[in-house]
Amino acid sequence: MLRALAIFATTFFTPLSASAQFIPSEDSLEGLYSGKAYSPFAERSFPSRVFWGDTHLHTGLSMDAGLFGNTTGLDTAYRFARGEQVMAASGQPVKLARPLDWLVLTEHSDGMGMITDLAKGAPNILASEQGARWAAGIAEGGEASAAAALDLITNFSQGNMDPKLIADYSPGSPIYKSVWEDIVEAAETYNDPGDFTAFIGYEWTSLVAGNNLHRNVVFRDGASRALMVEPMVTQGPMGSVDPMDLYAWLENYEDTTGGSVFALAHNGNLSNGIMFPTETRFTGDAVDEEYVIARAKWEPLYEITQIKGDGETHPLLSPDDPFADYETWDAGNLDISEAKTEDMLKREYAREALKQGFALQAEFGVNPYKFGFSGATDSHTSLSTADSDNYFGKATNAEPSLTRMEHPFTKTENGEFPGWSLVASGYTGVWAEENTRKSIWDAMVRREVYATTGPRMMVRFFGGWEFDDSDGQSRTPAFVGYEKGVPMGSDLRTAPDGADAPNFMVFALRDPIGANLDRIQIVKGWMDADGTLQEKVYDVAWSDDRALDANGMVPPVGNTVNEDIANYTNTIGSAELGAIWTDPDFDPSQHAFYYARVIEIPTPRWVLYDKLRLGAEIPEDAVTVAQERAYTSAIWYTPEG
Structure with a gap:
């Protein structure tokens, strides 16, 4: 074998003589591959790359970020995201292990400057x-x-x-106009099509008696259009905390400029039941046709995971899901001015909202909660850090220190969000044709995106009716995925004659410098004929020599974490997993959605790295080990007729 390699190397690297040249065969290949190129990569028309980014980041320009010590600005944020080493506001050098591909800087629109x-x-x-x-x-x-x-x-x-x-410090003032111009100019400066995409954006920070209704606004456009407007605010004569008024602002922007924009909500877990209304909105107005149409139009994505907790589901909503209690923040609303009650939960979490969307669709003909999943940091340090071993906290006062995990994020007589419970999360993976504003923005709107809690695992998810076992053995699954089915974020095509149930093709590769994979699951939600909303989690691919138990679930993968040295080994789990799965409980009369959840093997949370590197003391109740994950956008099935 060594001799063969040596011969190959010699042949490959030996220069051809000046007289040597390629002699074509007399037999022409022309016409043998009519309508289809031999090379599978020629004329490829589907997205072939995943681009990693953050839709939610603040610099010291945001009032709360600056108040808590962030003295760094726009340049620091962009340089850091592009992979440069920078100095954090706390005086510590910091650098990403790998650059990001794109970034949305979302300064709070209220009080700019x-x-x-x-x-x-x-x-x-x-x-x-x-x-x-x-x-x-x-x-x-x-x-x-x-x-x-x-x-x-x-x-x-x-x-x-x-x-x-x-x-x-409101729209219309010279100060506000100047700050908005600086934000837009910085995005234009750092936007480098093909290499790094800098989106123009902002955060509209609606807070209703401490209940979180924040939205990030993301522009597809450049300065020529973005500077024709100034951001929507919540206070002052031009302000509002009602999302319907934000939707009107978005509509006006597109009508006025000819541009394109969307909004995405986050942290429904801190809204105390008002993020995903089903009957009455916080204003007292009924959830009506106007509301569901507007929300469906303007919010194609939902931020499912970030620093302030994971928003997929809650163990009380999903009692049969052993992975439901992940980075759960449920003490109360954003400032814990009101404690959480169980009845609030069903209007706070993404999985439940996807189900509630079916009920609203049955009533109004439109599903307002048909969104894809994104992940972001919501860091207020100018540093988009989502890796547990490189975590710089929510704000400058929570950057690495001996005591940061001891100081609560919020604490009142109603409850507490402990400092150690802050989450090193997350990023968004976008399947797009190229690294440009147009391509990535369009992919987000069509929901061909997925969220991770930080690791950059590669995930493909397709739904169709005709996938077979041979498709699952392909090393280039996207070709058959797009040919026979639809990607994440889409609606299933009409079932062909003879098809009994939809099937799904899912593949996942671990983060190249991260942990192995434990399992892939498909989460299904549906509405029964009587209007009852249901869900079920299926294990469809898993690592190691494990078998389904009596409940149809795969037992735990194990745990290799050494807490003393904040380390783990990839001696369990798999580098890649994949499956072709057919829904065994399919009923063609029922609305349904399906999304994939990819679970890593256990790894250290950031608190263990603080202990190892700083000698910090970990509180007794702190969670030290977690199984990080990815959530794909869903694929929806709608009954015919």
């Missing part, structure tokens, strides 16, 4: 009693700065801000 002016004591700030008091506290530093930040946030969230300050 205020934190910068507070820090420098701008004249208009000092002319306000509130502004002067907060500026003095920030300048003093330490506890005074923290107290000023808390007082500002409290007054802002309760609508008790000085009207003049609100006016100075």
Whole structure:
């Protein structure tokens, strides 16, 4: 074998003589492959690459980020995402293991520019009693700065801000216009088609009595259109916390500019039951046809995982799902001003919302919750870090330190989100033709995307009616996937004659520098004839020598984590998994959705790396090991007629 390799190497690397040349055969190949090229990659018309990015990141320009110590800005965020080493606001050097392919910077639209002016004591700030008091506290530093930040946030969230300050930092003011221009200009500067995509975006931060209704707004367009408008806000005479008003803003943007834009919601787990309304919205208005049509139009994606908890499902909603209790945040709403009650949960989580969409579709003819899954960090450090071994926290005061896991994210008499419970999550994988705004944005709108909690595993998921076992053995599954079926985010095609049930082709490759895979599951949700909403999780592919138990589930994969050295070994699990799976419980009269969930073997959470590298003490109740995962966008089945 060694001799053969040596001969091959010699042949391959030996230069041809000047007289040597390729002599074609007299037998022409022309016409032998009519209508189809021999090369499977020639004239390929489907997305062939997955591009990794973050749809939710803040710099020190966002008021809350700046108040909690982030002094870094737009350049730091983009340079870091592109793979450069930067200096964090806490004074620590930091770099990604691998660059991202794209990024949406989403500064909070309310109060743009205020934190910068507070820090420098701008004249208009000092002319306000509130502004002067907060500026003095920030300048003093330490506890005074923290107290000023808390007082500002409290007054802002309760609508008790000085009207003049609100006016100075709202759309229509020179200060606001200047900051928005800086944000757009930075995106234009760092956008490099084919290499790195910088989207223009912002976060509309609707907070209703502490209940989270935030949305990120993502533009397909460049500066020429984005600068024709200024972002939607929640306070002031032009502000609103009602998503219907945001949808009107999006509609106006497209009508005015001819551009394209969408919104995506996040952290329904902190909305205390108002993120996915089914009967009445928080305004007291009924969920009606106007609402379901608007939401379906403007929100193609939902952020299913991020720093503030995982939003797929809850163990009380999915009691038969052993993987349901993952990074669960359920103490209350965003500021825990109201404790969580069980009845709120069904209007907070993505899986349940997908099911509730069927009921609303039956009533109004439109499914408002037919969204794909994205993942993001929501980091306020300018650093898009979603890897447990390189985690820089939610805000600058939660960047790596001896004590960061001991300080609660939020704590009130109603409950607590402990510091250790912050999640190193997540990223979005987009199947697109090229790394450009157009290609990636279009893929997000057609929902050909999937979320991960950080690892960059490659996942393909197709649905059809005619996949067979030989398709599952292909090393290029996408070819048959698109030919015989539809990709994640799509509707199943009409069943051909003789087809009894849909089948699905799913493949997953582990993150090249990450953990092996435990299993692939397909999650199904459906609505019975009597309107009852159902769900079931099927194990369809798994690693190692395991068999289904009496309940049809695969037993645990094991655990190789060494907590003393924050390490694990890939001696269990598989580098790749795949399956062709046919729904054994299919009823052609029932609406259904299917999505794939890929589970890794157990790995260390970020708290173990803090212990190893810093000597930090881990609280007794902290979770130290987790099984990270990917969630594909769903594929939907609609009964004929």
